[in-house]
Every structure is written in C-alpha cells, then in structure tokens.
Amino acid sequence: MRTDLNVFIEDGEVKGDFRIKQALPTIKLLKKGGAKIIILSHVTKGRAGGLLPVARYINESFKIDFSREVLGSETREKIDSMKNGGVLLLENLRSDDREKNNDAGFARQLASLGDIYVNDAFSVSHRKHASIVGLPKFLPSYSGLLMDDEVSNLSKALRPKHPFLLILGGVKFESKLGVLKRFIKTADKIFIGGALANVFLKEKGIDIGKSIYDKDVNIKKFVKSKKIVIPKDMLTESGINWDIGDDAIEELKEMIDKAKFIIWSGPLGNFEGGYKKGTAEVAKAIAKSKADSVVGGGDTISAIKELKILNKFSFVSTGGGAMLAFLAEGTLPGIEALEKKKK
Numbered sequence: 167m168r169t170d171l172n173v174f175i176e177d178g179e180v181k182g183d184f185r186i187k188q189a190l191p192t193i194k195l196l197k198k199g200g201a202k203i204i205i206l207s208h209v210t211k212g213r214a215g216g217l218l219p220v221a222r223y224i225n226e227s228f229k230i231d232f233s234r235e236v237l238g239s240e241t242r243e244k245i246d247s248m249k250n251g252g253v254l255l256l257e258n259l260r261s262d263d264r265e266k267n268n269d270a271g272f273a274r275q276l277a278s279l280g281d282i283y284v285n286d287a288f289s290v291s292h293r294k295h296a297s298i299v300g301l302p303k304f305l306p307s308y309s310g311l312l313m314d315d316e317v318s319n320l321s322k323a324l325r326p327k328h329p330f331l332l333i334l335g336g337v338k339f340e341s342k343l344g345v346l347k348r349f350i351k352t353a354d355k356i357f358i359g360g361a362l363a364n365v366f367l368k369e370k371g372i373d374i375g376k377s378i379y380d381k382d383v384n385i386k387k388f389v390k391s392k393k394i395v396i397p398k399d400m401l402t403e404s405g406i407n408w409d410i411g412d413d414a415i416e417e418l419k420e421m422i423d424k425a426k427f428i429i430w431s432g433p434l435g436n437f438e439g440g441y442k443k444g445t446a447e448v449a450k451a452i453a454k455s456k457a458d459s460v461v462g463g464g465d466t467i468s469a470i471k472e473l474k475i476l477n478k479f480s481f482v483s484t485g486g487g488a489m490l491a492f493l494a495e496g497t498l499p500g501i502e503a504l505e506k507k508k509k
Contacts, residue, residue: 167196167310168297170287170484171207171220171255178215180223184467184476185289185484190227192286192310193253197228200250204279206236206297208260208290216258230255236262237275245279265296273300286310288317289484291500292491299503307507312484317501319460319481320492323429327458328354331425333418333448335360336432336465339380341487344494345431350391354425357395357418359410359434359444366396367407375405395421401441409435410444419451428452428459430466431490437469445469453478462489 169189174182196203209217221232230253233241244254259265264272273296277283283305285291291298291313301307309317332353334342339362349356358366364379369389388394395418399411410418422428430452434444446469452459453475461470462483470476483489492498 167192167203167284168206168287168290168301169193169310170289171205171217172209172290173220175209175215175219178219180219182468182471183223184471184482186220186223188312188484189286190224192284192312194228195311196284197251197253202245202248202250202280203253204245205253205255206259206276207255207287208265209258210260216261217255218257221255224253224255228253233257237279241279259295259297266293268294268296268300270296270300270303272296274304276301277304280305283307284310285500285504286312287500288313288498289486289488291498292485292488294499298500302503302507307504309501309504313501315481316483316485316489317492320483320489321496322427322458323349323460323493324496326352327426329425330354330427331421331429331457332356333428333430333434334358334362334432335430335434335445336463337361337378337380339365339383339385341490342431343383345490346388348494349429350388350393353393355395355421356391356393357421359397359414359418360432361407362432363396363400363410364407366394367400370396374407375402377405377407401435401443408439409441415444415447418448422448422451422455422457425455425457428455428457429493430459430461431463431486433465433469437465442469446473449473449475462486 170185173185221230224230233244233256236256283301330353332349361378364374364377367374397410397414399413400407401409401411435441437445449470459480461479463486
C-alpha cells in the first residue's frame, strides 16, 4: 500500500500529523479485513530518522512493525512472520534513486513483496515514480479511501456551484499557472494574493519595491481579465510587500460572503514570517461561510491548523502540488496508472 507519510518531524518526533491521520482509515479498514499490510512511503531524502518516528507515532494507535530498509533480508523476514491484520512500514522509498527514476526493475521488486497494490497517496500521485506509476503494472491495483475522497471532492471544481471564487496565494506561480488557465473561464472571481500578486502589480506598472516576484512567468493574457482581482492595498515594510492590506481583506471577505464554491491554495502573506492577518482573516471568513470550500497546500494547511479551524472547511486536501495538478488537468499520473489497470 502506497501512502504519503512525509510529515514534519523535529527532534525525532512527529509535529505535523495531518497526512498520517488521513491515511489511517484505509489502513484500519484493511487491517480489520485481515490483510497483511506493507506500507510504502517516503520522507524528504536525508532527513534524520527516516520513517521511524512515523512508525512510533502510528504505534500509539495500533501495533505496527518497522523495517530499516525497503528491499532486503530484514524486510523479507518481517513479511514472512506477519500475521493477518499485521502492519509493516518500510523505510524511505526515496533512499533508493530508482524510486524517483521510475525504474521498472525496482517497481517489479516492490511488487514481489505483496499480492495486491493500493494507492492511497493522492498527494504524490502527480509524480511519475516507481511506487506510483510503475508498481501497478505488476499487481492488481486499487485506490484507497483517501484517494477516492480526494478525487470526489476535487472533482466538484470541474462542475462548480456559482458564484465560484478561486483564491491563489503563495510564492511560486509555476504550479498555479495551470489552475489559472483552467478556471479563467469558469470561475466568477479569481483573487490573487501572496507574492503572486506582485507579478500582476509589476505587470500593471505598479511599483513593488524590493518585493519578491516570479520573473519567468508570462501573465499578459490574464492581466486585463475582469475576473481577476489583485489587492487594493498591501502591507509594506522596508519597501517589501509582506501581506495584503486591510482594504484588500475586506474586499475579499465580501467576495467570500457571496460565493457558493471556494477553492483556496496558498497563504496571502508571509505567514511564517509573522505577517498573518490577511491569511487568518480570510481563513476565518471561509470557515464561517456557507459556501462549499476546498483548501490545500502545506503552508495553507499549517496556517489553518494554527488557527484551530481545520474542521470548519468542507474539504482539506492532503495535496499541494498534486491538488493543483489535478485541478489543472482533471487527473494525475497515479490515477491514470490505476485506470489503465482496470481496462
């Protein structure tokens, strides 16, 4: 079973457990059914402790074994000794470069560990990695509960209620450009905040001082769109735009109040740097709204978790890049790999 347990770990302890909690229902369902569950996952390569802290964290909910390797004698011995309902987490997939290279031999070796493949790792299913698109070629393959939930909720954006409001923030425009292209026709309003707003301000000839902006993105065809709303004002210090201003916050809150469907990805200011007002005010407004709301992205989730309103949104995606890729394309390589197996 492929999951995404790549969470924030500090001093050997799990500090961000959102993705782990979202992965547990499928594991528990299979466990209840008597399956022997071998969990494949990854953490950022080089992170101290690997997936051991995650195994310790899950062990607080139910017994889980851990192998310090992916392929090898230790893994084989632990699999051979597993009982029905047992759970085994293998070490970081990305410790082997063949994972990211989508090596067919590596995928075949992973497949040899089990009888059935389940992909419940929506948040990495935009990656063409061996455990995502290679492994399904060798085993009967299915989607997990989380994967189904993600696809079901994000697909609402393909047939949205109106007025439909899209809110884009953060720093990198590259990952959000596809979403902008996709929804420029169907969204009623698109609010651009965060460092993304600097690109539009710059294009309009407005001085952004020393503010960071993506110099490589071409947004000329979007600038004149009446659907796109850029902040009326910015919170500026030392010549740098750090957050959207009070007038922009109020304007966006009015749009939120009128909307029936909202997608939000990316903080509206430098939240980690302490410039939290824009993101916090907008998050609370969406949480109180009667609109269906879909939010995603690591920084966005961190912000709403800090505000303790995570459960106030209609749906919170585990995906950042994966959510944006799905919204832009309507599918992902990992989903396509499962669909090909069904044919």
